[in-house]
Amino acid sequence: MQIREQIVSSAKGLVKTLGWHDKVLSLSCTKVNLSSASGRGLFPNGIVEIAEILMKDWENQLSLDVKLADLDNKTLNEQVFLALKKRLSYEEPYMPLWKDAIWLGAMPQNLPNTYNRLFSTMNTVWDILGDNSTGINWYAKRALIGQIFVSTEMTMIHDGSFGFAQTWEFLHRQLEDQNFDNIQDLGYLSYKYAKSVFR
Amino acid sequence: MRLLKRLSSTIDFGAKTVAREKKQEMVNEVFTKVADKYDLMNDLMSLGIHRLWKDEFISDMGSFRTSSPLSFLDVAGGTGDIAFRIADKLKHEIPVYLPVHNQITVSDINPGMLGVGKQRASMLGLNLNWVEANAESLPFPENSFDYYTIAFGIRNVTDRLKAIKEAKRVLKKGGRFMCLEFSKVNNPIVSPFYEVYNRYLIPNLGSIVAGDKDSYQYLIESIEKFPTQEEFANIMAEAGLSAIHHRNLTFGVVAIHSGLNL
Numbered sequence: 001m002q003i004r005e006q007i008v009s010s011a012k013g014l015v016k017t018l019g020w021h022d023k024v025l026s027l028s029c030t031k032v033n034l035s036s037a038s039g040r041g042l043f044p045n046g047i048v049e050i051a052e053i054l055m056k057d058w059e060n061q062l063s064l065d066v067k068l069a070d071l072d073n074k075t076l077n078e079q080v081f082l083a084l085k086k087r088l089s090y091e092e093p094y095m096p097l098w099k100d101a102i103w104l105g106a107m108p109q110n111l112p113n114t115y116n117r118l119f120s121t122m123n124t125v126w127d128i129l130g131d132n133s134t135g136i137n138w139y140a141k142r143a144l145i146g147q148i149f150v151s152t153e154m155t156m157i158h159d160g161s162f163g164f165a166q167t168w169e170f171l172h173r174q175l176e177d178q179n180f181d182n183i184q185d186l187g188y189l190s191y192k193y194a195k196s197v198f199r
Numbered sequence: 200m201r202l203l204k205r206l207s208s209t210i211d212f213g214a215k216t217v218a219r220e221k222k223q224e225m226v227n228e229v230f231t232k233v234a235d236k237y238d239l240m241n242d243l244m245s246l247g248i249h250r251l252w253k254d255e256f257i258s259d260m261g262s263f264r265t266s267s268p269l270s271f272l273d274v275a276g277g278t279g280d281i282a283f284r285i286a287d288k289l290k291h292e293i294p295v296y297l298p299v300h301n302q303i304t305v306s307d308i309n310p311g312m313l314g315v316g317k318q319r320a321s322m323l324g325l326n327l328n329w330v331e332a333n334a335e336s337l338p339f340p341e342n343s344f345d346y347y348t349i350a351f352g353i354r355n356v357t358d359r360l361k362a363i364k365e366a367k368r369v370l371k372k373g374g375r376f377m378c379l380e381f382s383k384v385n386n387p388i389v390s391p392f393y394e395v396y397n398r399y400l401i402p403n404l405g406s407i408v409a410g411d412k413d414s415y416q417y418l419i420e421s422i423e424k425f426p427t428q429e430e431f432a433n434i435m436a437e438a439g440l441s442a443i444h445h446r447n448l449t450f451g452v453v454a455i456h457s458g459l460n461l
Contacts, residue, residue, distance in 0.1 A: 001442075003461060022262035030265060034373025034461075035345045037269075040261030041375045041459040042442050 004042055006032045011050045016093055020100035022046045048110050051101040055117040058090045059124050066128050076129070076180045083125045084149055085168060088156060092164065099157045122146045136190070148174045210357060213420030222357045223333075227309055229414045230277075230355075234311035236409040237278055243408060244401055244415075252453050256350060256379045257284045259446075259455055263292045270302040272344040272369065274334050274362075275352025277312025279305060279319050279327070285348075286325050304328040304344075306337065334362040339369045350379040354425045363438035370460040376440055381422040382431070382447070382454035389450045397422065428454050 011028035018024045025047045026036035043049040066086055071079050091098055105114035122142040126133075133141055152174065156167045210219045217225060230237075241249050263269060269289075273282045282305045305327055307313045313329050320327055332338050334349070334356050347366045356362045366376045384390045397419050405415025426434065428445050431454075435443050440458030447454050 023264035026262050026265050029373060030267065035371045035375070036265040036267075036373075037261070037345045037375035038373035038442075038459050038461070040259065041373075041457055044259075044444060044446070044457070046261065 001042075003032070003034070007034075007039070007042065008050065008053055011047070012054065015047070015050065015097065015101075017097075019097045020047050020051065020104055025050070045110065048101070048104045048107075048113075051105055052113055052117060054094075055114075055121065058087060059117070059121045061090060062087050062121070063124055063128060071129065077175050077178075079129050080125070080145065080180055081171060081175050083128055084145070084152065084171060087121065087125070087149070088152060088164075088167070088171075091153070091156065095159075096157050098153075102153070102157075118146055118150070122149065144178060148178065211421075211424045213417040213424065215420075219357065223308075226355050226357075229417050230309045231311045232411055232414050234277070234309065234315055237312065237315065238280075240405065240409055240415070243404055248449065252379060252448055253280055253284060253350060255448060256281070256348075256377065256455055257288055259457070260285075260288075260346060260348075260375075260377065263289055268302070269345045270343065271304065271346045271348065272337075272339070273303070273305045274332075274337075274347065274349045274366075275307055275355065276305045276348070276350065277307035277309055277316050279316035281348050281350050282316070282327055283319070283323065283325065285346075286327070302328065304330060304339075306330040306332040306334075308333050335365060336361075337365050337369055341368045342371050344369050345371055345374050347374065347376045348379075349377075351381070353378055353380055354421050360434055360438055363435055363440065367439050367460050372460065374460045376435070376456075376458045376460065378431075378456040379453060380431070380456070381425060382451055383427040384451040386450045393450075393452065428456070431456055 007025075007028050010031045011025060014024050014028050014031075018027070022039065025039035025043060029036050029039045040046060062083070066083050070082060074082070094101070104110060119142060122145045125145060126141060131138075131141065148171070152167060152171045155170045156164060159167045161167075208219050209216045210222050211217075212222050212225055245252075271282070271285050273279075273285070276282055282303050285303055305313070305316060306329075307316070308331065310331055313331060317329055320329075330338065334352070335358055347370055349362075349366075353359055353362065363376065370376065384393050401419050402412050402416045406412035409415070425431075428447070428451070432443050432445055435456060435458045439460075441461040443456070443458040445454050445456040
């Protein structure tokens with residue numbers, strides 16, 4: 001719907017300065033010469049839908065922006081760093097008010113959608129890096145990277161440094177701890193761990 | 200088939216079939232009789248849950264914080280339940296409440312119901328517009344309201360399509376039509392209990408508390424005859440509304456339908 005697109009682009013601009021509240025949705029409707037009532041009519045869940053649309057756009061943008069040439073001659077850790085950094089950089093214009101969007105997304109009625117978008121994004125990251133894992137490895141990799149991503153996003157909210165330098169250092173440290181370069185088969189690892197516990 | 204139905208000269212009045220012209224008269228009779236005890240009977244029939252339904256209906260309307268004043272039309276809202284909730288929400292959301300700027304209009308075909316509403320409004324100290332009008336031909340100019348709400352009223356309207364077309368006419372561009380109404384319970388566990396409750400409990404309750412079994416018999420039968428969620432959404436689409444969606448409350452006992460005039 002053309003009108004829907006207009007309202008979405010109007011809202012995307014307004015949330016950067018005004019924050020994440022239903023009144024911003026009403027305002028973006030009036031900006032395209034519609035009654036403010038149409039906000040909730042077109043977006044039944046309110047302003048969170050704009051956040052979800054943004055996450056979807058960023059996911060698509062990520063697969064276009066991270067080119068194979070950038071990934072050449074880099075270790076797996078560095079590749080993951082690059083992809084996650086790119087994805088987080090899309091959020092820069094919306095910081096620090098993005099915390100309100102996170103808060104809205106974490107509410108029980110919105111959590112399933114947020115979780116789906118996040119998981120889909122992490123899946124895209126591994127697809128870009130050419131991941132071939134199967135079984136428990138597939139799930140574990142996406143969960144690990146998801147946890148790293150979310151914790152880095154949290155630091156980004158409170159980050160006041162120039163060019164978000166502290167956030168990138170944090171991301172670097174997280175990935176070093178995780179050590180994807182030397183990762184063993186996670187299925188075998190969990191088997192060994194369980195065996196050692198129940199010996 | 201639908202065209203045939205429209206052309207026929209009879210229509211449903213609860214479970215009975217009556218002449219089309221007579222339905223409005225008969226509905227008027229019902230509501231004149233129940234006007235005084237309307238609120239009490241609502242509480243008894245729904246065990247007080249109707250308040251929660253109406254609260255949910257209002258919260259679904261979104262934020263009222265806008266730069267330009269809003270205008271609301273509550274149709275068939277005689278006793279003012281929805282209108283008072285809107286006024287309350289406006290008071291909370293807009294720091295300086297200027298009643299002159301935000302207009303709430305309540306219309307009802309039945310002067311008895313309007314009278315009860317006016318009384319309650321004066322007790323609460325609210326200033327609203329009260330208009331006696333038929334939902335099928337509203338005495339308002341086109342393009343005049345942001346929200347058109349009708350709660351538990353559309354099943355009493357003879358020609359629902361005409362009423363929704365009227366709603367589209369009086370709504371501004373982007374204005375929202377919202378309807379709260381009894382609907383179909385599809386849940387196989389809840390459905391038999393609901394039917395028993397409706398068929399046996401409520402008319403008897405009506406005769407004991409309000410001394411009027413027939414009116415409540417009509418009310419229950421009109422619930423059964425009302426179209427399903429999807430059928431009503433189709434009627435809204437036929438009237439020319441866009442972005443139509445509906446949501447069930449309490450397993451489908453009531454449903455909120457929403458559409459926009461775009």
